[in-house]
Each structure stands twice: as structure tokens, then as C-alpha cells.
Amino acid sequence: MTKEQAEVKQQTKRILNRFGRKRGNLVPILQKVQGKLGYLPREAMLEIAEFLGIPAIDVYSVVTFYNQFRLNPPGKHSIRVCLGTACHMKGGYITLDAWKRRLCIDRGQTTPDREFDLDIVACVGCCVMAPVSVVDDKPQGKVEPTKVDGILLSFKLKKEKQGKESQ
Amino acid sequence: MKTVSLTIDGKKIRAREGEKVLWAALDNGIYIPNLCALHDALEPFAACRLCFVEVEGKKQPVTACTEAVEQGMVVNTRGPGALRLARTAFELLVASLPVDCAHCPSSGSCELQKIAAHLSIKLKTKRFRKLLRELPIDYSSPLFIYDPNKCVLCGRCVWICRERLGIGTLGFAHRGFDRLVTTFGSEPISESKCLDCGECVVACPTGALAFKDRQGIKSGLGKGG
Ligand code: SF4
Ligand code: SF4
Ligand code: FES
Ligand code: FES
Numbered sequence: 001m002t003k004e005q006a007e008v009k010q011q012t013k014r015i016l017n018r019f020g021r022k023r024g025n026l027v028p029i030l031q032k033v034q035g036k037l038g039y040l041p042r043e044a045m046l047e048i049a050e051f052l053g054i055p056a057i058d059v060y061s062v063v064t065f066y067n068q069f070r071l072n073p074p075g076k077h078s079i080r081v082c083l084g085t086a087c088h089m090k091g092g093y094i095t096l097d098a099w100k101r102r103l104c105i106d107r108g109q110t111t112p113d114r115e116f117d118l119d120i121v122a123c124v125g126c127c128v129m130a131p132v133s134v135v136d137d138k139p140q141g142k143v144e145p146t147k148v149d150g151i152l153l154s155f156k157l158k159k160e161k162q163g164k165e166s167q
Numbered sequence: 168m169k170t171v172s173l174t175i176d177g178k179k180i181r182a183r184e185g186e187k188v189l190w191a192a193l194d195n196g197i198y199i200p201n202l203c204a205l206h207d208a209l210e211p212f213a214a215c216r217l218c219f220v221e222v223e224g225k226k227q228p229v230t231a232c233t234e235a236v237e238q239g240m241v242v243n244t245r246g247p248g249a250l251r252l253a254r255t256a257f258e259l260l261v262a263s264l265p266v267d268c269a270h271c272p273s274s275g276s277c278e279l280q281k282i283a284a285h286l287s288i289k290l291k292t293k294r295f296r297k298l299l300r301e302l303p304i305d306y307s308s309p310l311f312i313y314d315p316n317k318c319v320l321c322g323r324c325v326w327i328c329r330e331r332l333g334i335g336t337l338g339f340a341h342r343g344f345d346r347l348v349t350t351f352g353s354e355p356i357s358e359s360k361c362l363d364c365g366e367c368v369v370a371c372p373t374g375a376l377a378f379k380d381r382q383g384i385k386s387g388l389g390k391g392g
Contacts, residue, residue, distance in 0.1 A: 042352055055335025056351040064340040 005043045011036055012047040023052055026062055030069055039070040067119075072110040075117035077155065079103075080134040081143075084123030090130040091144070096120065098145035099133070102152055115155075173240040182236045187211065189218055189231035192244065199244050200253055200282040202372050203321040204232040207331070212322050216256040217282060221246030228252055254286050262295040263344075265316050272312075273374030279319070302347065307357035311368045311378050315347050318375035324348065324367035336361045348375075 001009075015032045019025045026048070033044050040063050049056040063069040081087075081096045100106060103116050110117040126132055129141025135151060143151070169184040175192050182191035190206055192199050202215035211232040218231040223241035228249040231242075243249070261279075268274040268290070283290045305313040322339070325348060329335040336359050340349050350359035368376040 045351075055329065055338065057335060057338030057340075057349075060351050060353075061338045061340050065342050 001043075005041070008037060008041045008043045009047055012044040016048065016051045019051075021052055023054060026052060026054075026059065027066075030059075030063060034069060038074045039072055041073075070108070070117075072108065072117065073114060075110045075114050077116050077136050078134075079116055079118045080121040080124075081107075081118070082122070082124050082130070082132040082134065082139075083120045084127065084130075086123065086127035086130040087132050092131045094145065095131045095133060095143050095148065098148040102148055171236055171238040171240075173236050173238070173242065175242040176244055184236070186236050187232055188220060188222075188229075188234045188236055188240075188242055191236050192220075192231065192242070197244060198281075198285060199231050200257070200285055201232060202278060202282075202319055203323065205323060205326055205370075208326055212326075215260075215319065215321055217253050219249040219252045219256075220244045221249045250286065254288055257282060257286060257288065258292040258295055260319055261290055262292045263298050263300065264319070265299055266290045271317070271374040272377040277374055278372035298344075300344070300347075305356050307355035308361060308363055309357075309379070310363045310365055311356075311376055313356060314375055314377070315349070316375075317373050318348055319373055320346060320348065321372060322348075323370040323372065324376060327366050327370045332364065332366060334360065334362060334364075337367065 012033055015036060016029065018032075019029055029048055029052075030040060033048070034040050037044060045059045045063065046056055049059045052059075063071065079099055081092060081099060083092045083096065087095075096107065099118055103111055103118055105111055105116075105118055107119050121134060124132055124134055124139055126139050126141065129139065131143055132139050132141055133143040133148075133151075134140070140147070140151065170181045171184050172179060172181050173191070174180070175188070175195065175197050178195065178197065180191060180195045182194070189199055189201060189204055199220060200217040202217055203212040204215075204218065205212075211230075213230050213233050216230065219228040220231045220234070221228050221243045222234065223243070228246065231244075264279075268277070268280065271277070274280070279290060300316055302315040304316070320339070325337045325339065328337050336350055336356075337348055338351075339346060340353065341347060350356060350361070365378065368378055371377075
């Protein structure tokens with residue numbers, strides 16, 4: 001087991017101590033563990049299953065059912081592509097495909113360098129700007145594939161600038 | 168044991184009190200399409216919506232796997248209302264299945280073929296748009312192949328592995344169209360806690376779980392409900 005995995009186990013155990021071994025506690029436990037770790041790693045799910053005395057697949061089942069739960073660590077920047085009705089009509093799926101292609105990950109995943117994570121949201125309430133992508137909690141409007149490139153470029157430039165300044 | 172008498176398709180039968188119509192019919196050689204029913208399960212899943220029958224005195228068709236027999240009950244498994252519901256449910260199912268019987272190891276023992284024949288419809292749909300999932304096939308078990316594309320989500324394998332055997336390798340994951348039967352973390356079967364007992368393969372009504380060695384099917388480990 002790696003150091004990170006051992007750490008995850010320890011932290012999960014600490015949270016589990018505060019709960020009874022009731023199956024009904026599964027969702028609150030998952031929420032607390034994700035609140036602490038930012039996502040639900042494999043070791044955490046196994047630990048929870050053992051604690052509640054249920055097959056690990058049952059934990060996985062619940063984690064993959066609710067949008068709220070993440071199987072991957074959050075990236076430094078979060079990209080949420082809106083697929084609400086308006087954004088759907090305005091080509092939200094094309095935008096999502098563009099993000100997927102540029103970042104080389106699927107929805108629900110994080111880039112290996114943990115810079116970006118990608119997922120979808122339903123309507124975020126700014127339909128006039130459709131198709132919308134919420135980038136680091138800020139809704140960006142009219143995000144067509146070219147704008148995806150633009151947003152990624154500005155992140156890259158910012159990072160390069162920071163890199164130079166810190167040298 | 169208390170029994171009741173009822174009529175199914177004109178045939179007078181007796182059944183254990185509290186028994187569900189589906190089992191009473193099947194035990195008496197009357198076939199009703201079904202995918203998700205397991206006699207030993209405490210609660211019927213009632214997920215596949217194929218077992219509709221008509222009961223005299225009831226306005227709407229009912230699912231035979233959830234309806235308990237009653238004294239004097241008159242059941243018609245061939246009523247137009249029931250068949251219409253079953254056919255629609257079946258077509259919706261087929262709309263997201265890759266139907267390729269010619270190359271499927273389960274052809275001949277597949278419940279879907281049997282149901283299609285029984286309902287006098289083809290294993291295809293004209294009414295609905297075909298939408299396939301294109302999921303990777305798991306060849307990792309030495310004993311069997313798991314092709315989630317052919318899975319109808321009946322839950323039989325999940326129940327067998329968990330409730331009957333107490334192992335709990337398989338379960339449902341994800342939601343909506345993405346829903347599938349899989350292992351913890353969607354890891355290959357060979358890396359899961361599967362014991363390669365093959366019970367789930369025997370229970371699977373479709374070609375989703377199929378033995379690698381076709382002889383295995385013939386030599387005893389036969390398919391069936
Ligand atoms: S082969 Fe046995 S242990 Fe493995 S998944 Fe099927 S029922 Fe479970
Ligand atoms: S693999 Fe077979 S038994 Fe299991 S849910 Fe799918 S169709 Fe049913
Ligand atoms: S549908 Fe995307 S913001 Fe409303
Ligand atoms: S057998 Fe009745 S709903 Fe599946």
C-alpha cells in the first residue's frame with residue numbers, strides 16, 4: 001500500500017468512528033468522507049464497505065448513482081459543462097466533446113497532472129449565454145469549441161507567467 | 168399447505184395460497200414471458216415488465232410476478248392489452264441490444280429468442296430508434312465472458328451471487344442509460360472477488376454471461392431460470 005493509500009484509510013477510519021454500523025448511514029458517511037478527501041478513493045470505499053458489512057459493489061453502486069459523488073480527485077481547476085435544456089439546444093454536447101478532446105479525459109475524470117477536472121451540470125441559470133461552461137465556479141457564456149481553446153490558452157499563459165515570476 | 172384453485176387460459180389449476188400467478192402458470196406448463204423473476208427472491212423485482220396478464224374483474228393488465236393467486240381467479244395470458252404492453256416493453260429492450268444471434272454462444276438457449284417467438288415479434292424494433300451502449304467486453308474470467316452490451320439488467324446474476332451464494336461480486340452501477348451490472352470499481356472479473364462458480368452464468372437469461380467452453384453448457388451446466 002502506498003503512503004497516500006494508507007493515509008486515506010486512516011482518515012476514513014477516523015470519520016467512520018463517529019457513525020453507527022447501519023446501512024442507512026452510507027450516504028452521510030460518503031458525504032463526510034468526500035468532504036474531507038475531496039473525492040472517494042478506492043481504499044475509502046473498501047473501508048466503508050467493511051465497516052458497514054456490505055459488499056463493496058454496493059458502495060460503488062451508490063457512489064456512481066449520485067452526481068454528487070466523485071471517484072476522482074478534484075483538479076486545480078473545475079470545468080462544469082452545462083447540459084440543461086437551453087445549453088443542450090445550443091450544442092452543449094459539442095462543447096463537452098471539445099473539452100473531452102482537449103483535456104483527453106471523460107466526464108467525471110481528472111487530468112493526470114490534476115490541473116483540470118471535467119463534469120456536467122444541469123441548468124445553472126444563465127441560459128441566455130448558452131452554451132455555458134462553469135469554469136472555477138464562474139459561468140462562461142457562448143462556450144463554443146474555439147472558446148474552449150481560448151480558456152485553456154489563458155490558463156496556460158497564466159501558469160507560465162507564474163512559473164517565471166517564481167523563478 | 169393451503170391451496171386455491173384458479174383458471175389460467177381456460178385451464179383449471181391449483182396453486183399454493185399466496186403463490187404468484189407467474190409461478191402458478193409456469194409450474195403448469197403455461198408460459199408467460201419473464202426475465203427478472205426468481206422464485207426464491209423474497210420480493211419480486213418486477214423490473215422487466217414482460218409478464219403482463221389480464222385478470223377478470225381488473226381494468227388494467229397486471230404483472231404476473233407480483234400478483235398473488237386467489238380462489239376463483241380467472242387469468243388470461245393472451246389478452247390484447249397484456250400482449251400490447253409486453254410487446255412494447257420487449258421492443259424498448261431490444262432497441263438498446265446488439266442482436267447478433269448468429270455469432271452469440273447463447274443462441275438457442277436465450278430467453279430473448281423464446282420471448283420473441285412467444286409474442287410473435289422479431290428481435291428488432293421498427294418503432295424505436297436503435298441506441299447501443301458499446302461497452303467493453305470482459306474476457307478476464309477463465310470460465311466465462313461478460314458482455315454488458317447484451318445485458319438486460321434483469322438482476323438475476325446479482326441476486327444469485329449475493330443472496331444465494333453470499334459472495335456479492337456483482338451489482339448495479341451508474342444511472343439511467345448508463346446503468347450496468349458490474350464489479351466493484353468496474354474492475355475486470357478476474358480481479359474481483361469472483362470465485363468462478365459459474366452460477367451467475369447459469370442464471371443469466373441472455374448471452375451477457377456465457378461460458379467460454381461451449382461444452383460446459385451441454386455437459387450439465389445447462390441454462391435455465
Ligand atoms: S461466477 Fe460465481 S462468484 Fe463469480 S460473479 Fe458469478 S456467481 Fe458471483
Ligand atoms: S448479466 Fe445476465 S443475469 Fe445479469 S443482469 Fe444482465 S442479463 Fe441479467
Ligand atoms: S441550460 Fe445551461 S444555463 Fe440554463
Ligand atoms: S417477470 Fe414480472 S416484471 Fe419481470
